[in-house]
Amino acid sequence: MKIAIVGAGIAGIATAFELMEAGNEVSVFEQHRAAGEEASFAPSGLMWPCAINPWGATAFQQALQLGMTRPAFSELQIQGGVLSSPRRWARRQQAVAKKLRDSETLPALQSLELLAMQRMQHVQEMLDINGQFSQGLLLPLRKEPSAAALYELTRRLSAAHIDYQRCNEAETRAIEPGLATEIQIAGALHLPEAWSGNGRLFSQGLLQALQTHGLKLHTQQAVSGIQSAGHGVRLQLAGGTQDFDAVMLCAGTHTNQLLRPHHVQLPSAPIYSYSASIQISEESLAPRRAVIDLENNMILTRQGSRLRISGGAELGYPDNPERSEDARHALISVLLEWFPGCIQPSQSILQMWRGARLTVPDGLPVVGASGIPGVWLNTAHGGFGWGLSMGCAHHVRQLVMGQSTSTAPEALDLQRLR
Numbered sequence: 001m002k003i004a005i006v007g008a009g010i011a012g013i014a015t016a017f018e019l020m021e022a023g024n025e026v027s028v029f030e031q032h033r034a035a036g037e038e039a040s041f042a043p044s045g046l047m048w049p050c051a052i053n054p055w056g057a058t059a060f061q062q063a064l065q066l067g068m069t070r071p072a073f074s075e076l077q078i079q080g081g082v083l084s085s086p087r088r089w090a091r092r093q094q095a096v097a098k099k100l101r102d103s104e105t106l107p108a109l110q111s112l113e114l115l116a117m118q119r120m121q122h123v124q125e126m127l128d129i130n131g132q133f134s135q136g137l138l139l140p141l142r143k144e145p146s147a148a149a150l151y152e153l154t155r156r157l158s159a160a161h162i163d164y165q166r167c168n169e170a171e172t173r174a175i176e177p178g179l180a181t182e183i184q185i186a187g188a189l190h191l192p193e194a195w196s197g198n199g200r201l202f203s204q205g206l207l208q209a210l211q212t213h214g215l216k217l218h219t220q221q222a223v224s225g226i227q228s229a230g231h232g233v234r235l236q237l238a239g240g241t242q243d244f245d246a247v248m249l250c251a252g253t254h255t256n257q258l259l260r261p262h263h264v265q266l267p268s269a270p271i272y273s274y275s276a277s278i279q280i281s282e283e284s285l286a287p288r289r290a291v292i293d294l295e296n297n298m299i300l301t302r303q304g305s306r307l308r309i310s311g312g313a314e315l316g317y318p319d320n321p322e323r324s325e326d327a328r329h330a331l332i333s334v335l336l337e338w339f340p341g342c343i344q345p346s347q348s349i350l351q352m353w354r355g356a357r358l359t360v361p362d363g364l365p366v367v368g369a370s371g372i373p374g375v376w377l378n379t380a381h382g383g384f385g386w387g388l389s390m391g392c393a394h395h396v397r398q399l400v401m402g403q404s405t406s407t408a409p410e411a412l413d414l415q416r417l418r
């Protein structure tokens, strides 16, 4: 088949790999000058297990927050009056999240993340791409959370078959010797099998490899419309139209613009978060693995010789230098509180970034038929788009090729949200 992919973020590039491997002729259309310029620019990097990523909407992620007194920066901040669309979306999200039980969402998330890791391993065996991968995740607990909260969290980890160790303070410090001695640590949960990596670096490497195998990448080519044409789909581009047998929308926050003329809607909202990436100046004092600060809802990962710390959640706020400065301050303060000495505080930040986590109310991605003949969706991955990238791409490949999927199609398609 001749297939077009709209969007060269992590999702579009992973989808290109899967569809090319299945023998299709693939073209990717990207509106920017380069791939990975939007949500895939500088994500935190957590890959597996997704269930422990605090930026999801499932009951599991709510359990991560039990017993925590959390500062304002870590909570979802919404701008707009009671009738505004951000508030309407947040109300809907809260209503869905209240009703959600892990029994409904966890199986889909877990089967998708298992598939994602299997496919990632497959890609690595074939292409050996540098993704600055690192293993292990620590959740240090600054003060003793209530016994009930810790019980609930560990119960869910066990139920989700996620291997963890409960550590006392001495064990925690042995795992991460750079942890500040001033902080009183009640203990930690250590997930030795967790993985994180640099999603942008990996997807750029994958894109280059695919181009040498015949992928056609069209940058600075915005797709302005899609329409059915005979047995296929016609793309409207600045220079005219092109026909394909099928089209994959991996267009992130722009997805609704292409769906709207067909009266199809993705009930999603872009939740904006920040990341700061900083050069490590003292390796012996730097974290060796990913760390989640549950109190501040911040994620700290290794990206080669750099650290990346991410946090914040904004809905309805435009990009604003003052808020960005506040975010920079909050992120760096927390990093220095946990790991003082690993960066030079005076050192300017290599990169400060604000990006969107496009999220639907149940927090799972939307992967499957769009309702428009020949047009498929792989989008709205919330805080999991990097970790699940290869799994979502393989899932949509199986659907397009008419093969059975390991995750039930109804668990991920757009229909479930109607």
Ligand SMILES: Cc1cc2nc3c(=O)[nH]c(=O)nc-3n(C[C@H](O)[C@H](O)[C@H](O)COP(=O)(O)OP(=O)(O)OC[C@H]3O[C@@H](n4cnc5c(N)ncnc54)[C@H](O)[C@@H]3O)c2cc1C
Pocket: 006, 007, 008, 009, 010, 011, 012, 029, 030, 031, 032, 035, 036, 037, 038, 039, 040, 041, 042, 043, 044, 045, 046, 047, 221, 222, 223, 224, 250, 251, 252, 253, 254, 255, 258, 272, 273, 274, 275, 299, 310, 311, 354, 355, 356, 357, 358, 378, 379, 380, 381, 382, 383, 384, 385, 386, 387, 388
């Ligand atoms: C601060 C932060 C931290 C995160 N941390 C993690 C994490 O730890 N783990 C994890 O798994 N995920 C994480 N995420 C989420 C992850 O980054 C996203 O889910 C993922 O990057 C989404 O990829 P995408 O390809 O769907 O979207 P995008 O990267 O936004 O790609 C969409 C692309 O489509 C293009 N496009 C759109 N419309 C058109 C059009 N009409 N014509 C041509 N091109 C078009 C856009 O230009 C863009 O390049 C994080 C996100 C943020 C913001």
